[in-house]
Amino acid sequence: MARPVAVALLGVSLVGCSTTPTAEQVMEDVPMPMGWNNELADAERNEANAVEIETWWTVFEDPVLVQLINEALTNNPDLLTALSRIDQARAERGLERSQLFPSVNGGVSGSGSRSRDRRTDTTSSSESYGASIDASWEVDLFGQQRKYLEASDFALEATVEDYFAAQVSLAAEVANTYLRIISARKQLGILNESVASREETLQITQWQEAAGEGDVLNTQQVTVLVEQARAQIPSFRQSIEESRNALAVLCGTTPANIEALLDQREDLPDLPANIAVGIPAEVLRQRPDVRAAEKSVQSSVARLSAVEKSRLPSLTLSGSVGTEAARAGDFFDPQRVFGNLVGGLTAPLWDAGRISRRIEVQRAAVDQAYFNFEATVLDAMAEVENALSAINRKREEIVILERAVESAQLSAQLAEFQYEEGEKDVLTVLETKRTLLGLAQTLIQSKQEELVAHIQLYKSLGGGWSAPKEAAEVALDGNHS
Template sequence: MMTTKQNTFKRLALPGAAALSLLLSACATTSPIQQTRSTFEAGLPTNWQNAASSNASPDTASLSEWWTRFDDPVLDALIETALEHNTDIRSALSAIRQARAERGLTQSELWPSLGASVGASGSETRNRETDRHTSSENYSAGLDASWEVDLFGQQRKYLEASEAELAASVESYHDVQVSLAAEVANNYLTLRSTESQLAIVRQNLESREKTQQIVEWQEQAGEGDALSTQQSLASVEQARAQIPALEQSVVELRNSLAILTGRSPQTFELLPNTEQGLPDAPAAIAVGIPAETLEQRPDVRASERGIEAASANLSAAERSRLPTLNLSGSIGIEALKAGDLFDPQQIIANVVAGLSAPIWDAGRISRNIEIQKENLTQAYLQYESTVLTALGEVENALSSIDKYSQQLSTLERASQAASEATQLAQLQYESGEADLLTVLDAQRTQLSLDQSRITTQAEALQAHVQLYKVLGGGWSNPTETSTL
């Protein structure tokens, strides 16, 4: 028997050519976006499957600045700086300006073109019989105008496509914002995790060095042997060997954050040198409902704009079969002297109108229409894929938060037990109730569990970051980009 979730996704999936034909045919009566949304939203679930186990709430008011939920001023400053100075952000802004210029170029095709010309000519003749010279001058100025009248709206459809492409470039800019904020947060959390692990290794190394000192004293006093001393020394050096790799990771992560914020590593001073550890996870998760996520995610919105552009281009291609009306005209002035141009003796004007329609073009128009139809089909399929991917990513992120939370709770208990076991083993060894191997084994276990705990804590926080990313959080209101 098919489950509820399977039924939901069956309704969401567009079954090949039949559903696409339905969507394409509906464009004649409704806008492509209205038809597309109604097709998908009819099968959307009302709630997320894994929301109940992840302490999720429907409040999405602060999704645009989700990083403030971690209550970490350094993280806030890093993301704000990156959103302003990152090179990918500036490149996306440049793409918006380019798309706006292209839209203006398409819009200019709706208006007549006007040109001006000024000319001058002169001649001189000589009569050989009378040896007389005569000369004449002629000056002219004129205006030429031409206009292809958009009788059946073909050019207006091209303008609609250009406007949709501009809107898609704005959504791509928002998508860059979303990805960048998440990348900065993940790098920052990894950095804090690495710094915490480095501190744990150094603390564990200090404990092992104290044990080694005791073993050496015992050997010098004749109460121990060289084997125990070497075993203790090996344990010390094993812990010490982890430090250079962790220090290198810290350097690389700091440099990555510098680049993400648009700074050179040499001038990057935004992060304090002190190790402050990982921030706390947000108390509640703002997830909203699936339909709101599709409204919020820039990649889904960009896919919608892609459908709009493809639909408009198809309509424009279909209008290529219809007649076109071309108007052209000119007005000119001729005078015998340059000064007489302002007091013309002769004005010449003409207007020409021509109506033309394609009769035979070797199938070029038909082939172009077929191309545009396939572009529209691909735009619908891209939208479908983006929607399904979005739904799956949110469910995965919610599940990850829940599972990492369970794993972290277990590791915290295990780490606490390992710490107490190490202390007890150390005391028993000093009192002669336990051997050295028990102490060394307890120290290794504690280090391993502490590192696993820190890694899992960072992964749990990164699961929150991933959730906010796949929910579409991290971009500003569309009205704020109107002046970009």
Template sequence: MLAAAPASSGDARPAVPPQWQAGAAVAGPLDTAALANWWKRFDDPVLDQLIDNALRQSPDIRTALSRIASARASKNIERSGLFPSLNASASGSGSRTEVRATDVTTTTENYGASLDASWEIDLFGKQRLALSAAQADLAQATENLHAAQVSLAAEVATAYVTLRSTEAQLAALETSLSAQAETAQIAQWRQQAGIVSVLDVRQSTSALEQSRASLPSLRQTLSETRNQLATLCGRTPGELDALLAAPRALPAVPASLATGIPAETLRQRPDIRAAERGFEAAVARTKSAKRDRLPSLSLTGSLGVESLKAGDIFSPDRNLARLVGSLSAPIFAAGRIQATIQIKTEAERQALIAYESAVLSALAEVENAQTSVARTAERLDSLSRAAEAASEASTLAAQKYQAGQADLLVALDAQRTSLSLEQQRVAAQAAQLTAHIRLYKSLGGGWSSL
């Protein structure tokens, strides 16, 4: 892992820090066993079923599997170049010549069969380098599959959290609408009794309808998120509605996970390993291109028989054998070989830069995810206390308004504040869950060999 850059590349490998700057919540080595199926830590059977369906049926996973099959076939093609090729052929010919002057007709027949072999000997290892590049391509395709599994599991989990948080926000809104409708009814009764003016009725009705206007957007989000989950699972829109119909609470925040050290994460992440395999393939192709400047040796040979009659092909009149060796070396190619080497060298440099970029992005993603986990927990703690206090204040304000001991605006403001803080609390809970998902993804969790 973490192959060194070649001396000729001029590019330095990024330094891997010994520890995470954000600090690990739990000391110890990276828990790779827990990362393999990290979503089970949320203890939600619906989420488990969704991710299982997605990993089996997603178009992205099927495409990655097809690319592995294609890369394996390409490797077999390169491997076949190390061996001789053998072909069989059969031929037959006949002619009839008639000389009118002598009235003589001559008929001849000729039949033959042969085995032809050719072999380009891998004198300087060019073909073996091409095979090494194809093997690295196959390994990269396999790691790309694992990376697709990591991304897909995180995407499904994030969409599921969005679904459940939207349901929770919708439930909070409906509870608030019930309280606001009760306040509006009380204002109407008090206006009919001549205690307050029609202004209280209009203000309470306006507040009620303003809150009710949020219902369509929340319901639209629910529908779109269900469709998103169906698409991620390789299903048509609506096909998962039965599974997702019953509202459920947001999953509980899982216990903290040991994140180990940065080097462990880089070994765990399939996108880093894929970038490394891509660099290895590029290095092999550069070396193979340089072998084009060296001589090549090829052998051709054949064994054959000839007969004047088709029935005598196994008792031939003549046996033929031929063996030819050919050694050739490039003398003048108008710069083609050198240009090809330059192209491969730059492709190698680009692969190394892509590897470095993947390492830097991975390190930043883990640091950001760990910080996000800590900060969202702090925000959720504050909002939970604020939402609880606002709910009590809203209840007290409504009771005092009903008893004529508080102004309507005080009651309406308390209800708005309570609804806003409860929705913020739900959003913060969802953000904390999403932060944990981002952390699991950044640590390379969620992939397994198929």
């Protein structure tokens, strides 16, 4: 796909009159499929009833999830750092803009002296005063500085898109961590119920052993099964605590505050009814990371054009207006005012190849920006395909697991009934319950992963950045002033 020189792909002339490509020109050489290889069921891609993806977390109808993501988008330290980068980029853009205007300096001076001649016993004194306003201006004769300003404009816009992309990633990470906690708590609850059931069975076998109706081996085997289940509890608790602490960091708050929120929710949220996937070209326009890579290409091309213009002549104007007087009273005398204006036109004749090397460096930067754009586009399409595939495969897996859990529940009931009738031993009962426990935990894990696949799809579609972008828009207010 990529050519040796990305500049050629963008239709850029490298002779000092380069034009910055439009977004459409940047996109036109990237192959774009008409649709996706993986398709969702009709019920899940009914665009007529599809929700907007900008605030996708609301479709799960989970107020705790909504509150967590809103807090993260407001308080997350990394997101605030990304927002500060917008301020930095805007200031750098302001520096480039200031180069278009003259610089003016003013100064005031005064001096005095007094001397005495001992031979004549006379005293003499002198004074001098001066004031001046000096100005210098490098005229943007061939538009070099305006190209640098254009590059800064695109760099600022790319920084804003990076901020939006950070929002997208943050919202998805908060949701995934939240689901991981809920899933682990559900599995821990099932495990605790299993341990309690096994402990009851162990108590029965101990009573049977004491009454001479059982043996020591049977009791020890049941004890092993009980301890095996107990041994899983610390691992689940550690996972829950670590995920809770990670969620607190994401939300920019303390674990205690997160715990209070998590206690309000016990079950995993429901799946959304509809998802509007759209076509690949639309998806790429929605993704901030793709737009950021696009702006980086445009910024690099504009900077290349500015560097090329270093070969052209430059015009510098300088001048000053001032006054000089021997007495303070004559300071404002019009006859004491002086002024001058100097203009100079310079052009590089020989610089040992420095300008050529700078152009080569910037050409390589354009290539890198374009290749990064290509990679970002391909990654974006792959992420959508992977999410669609994961949703379809997880749905198939869950259907199979639900049937397996139903069969395991029936097997456990039958084994317990036959044990009470004396047809099966206690180990058979415990084995069927252990199988049921494992399948129930796997089913919860798969449901969590199906929800994660939906979140990944929303993320890959570029959802999660529009609603809280006001702060970044404020940072862009002066972009074209």
